[in-house]
Amino acid sequence: MNTTNLIGYSAALLTTIAFVPQALHSLKTRDLSGISLPMYSLFSLGVLGWIIYGFMIDSLPIMAANSITLILACTVLYLKIKHK
Amino acid sequence: MNTTNLIGYSAALLTTIAFVPQALHSLKTRDLSGISLPMYSLFSLGVLGWIIYGFMIDSLPIMAANSITLILACTVLYLKIKHK
Numbered sequence: 464m465n466t467t468n469l470i471g472y473s474a475a476l477l478t479t480i481a482f483v484p485q486a487l488h489s490l491k492t493r494d495l496s497g498i499s500l501p502m503y504s505l506f507s508l509g510v511l512g513w514i515i516y517g518f519m520i521d522s523l524p525i526m527a528a529n530s531i532t533l534i535l536a537c538t539v540l541y542l543k544i545k546h547k
Numbered sequence: 548m549n550t551t552n553l554i555g556y557s558a559a560l561l562t563t564i565a566f567v568p569q570a571l572h573s574l575k576t577r578d579l580s581g582i583s584l585p586m587y588s589l590f591s592l593g594v595l596g597w598i599i600y601g602f603m604i605d606s607l608p609i610m611a612a613n614s615i616t617l618i619l620a621c622t623v624l625y626l627k628i629k630h631k
Contacts, residue, residue, distance in 0.1 A: 488581070
């Protein structure tokens with residue numbers, strides 16, 4: 464793998480797994496007051512857009528990474544709506 | 548613009564502007580207890596990786612969108628560290 468791809472995959476990995484600690488924190492503490500509902504609504508919709516885009520350009524990495532992100536972002540979104 | 552590109556740009560726009568309401572919410576309320584520090588640390592590092600990747604493949608949209616996201620994510624990260 465060349466340096467460019469390595470940086471791209473590392474960036475994708477980081478911005479995907481970043482939502483793991485947030486989802487766990489929200490699940491554990493149920494402290495959602497500081498979480499922005501518009502953020503997670505827009506973000507989840509955008510990530511869904513990325514999955515569709517990945518499907519259309521036939522890119523498995525885009526579909527896979529964004530599917531994981533969507534599950535995590537929707538977990539936070541669900542908790543936010545529930546604890547509103 | 549074809550449908551595929553339109554979906555891609557819409558997805559990029561949504562996942563970028565999503566951080567605007569979160570940054571504003573955090574700035575206004577200073578309620579950061581529900582925000583995960585590891586999330587914003589990993590995410591900011593990942594977005595920086597995307598900017599470097601965009602620079603290496605000479606993609607202005609990737610550099611531009613991720614620069615905006617980095618400013619917004621770092622705002623939340625700074626507030627989280629400050630209010631820890």
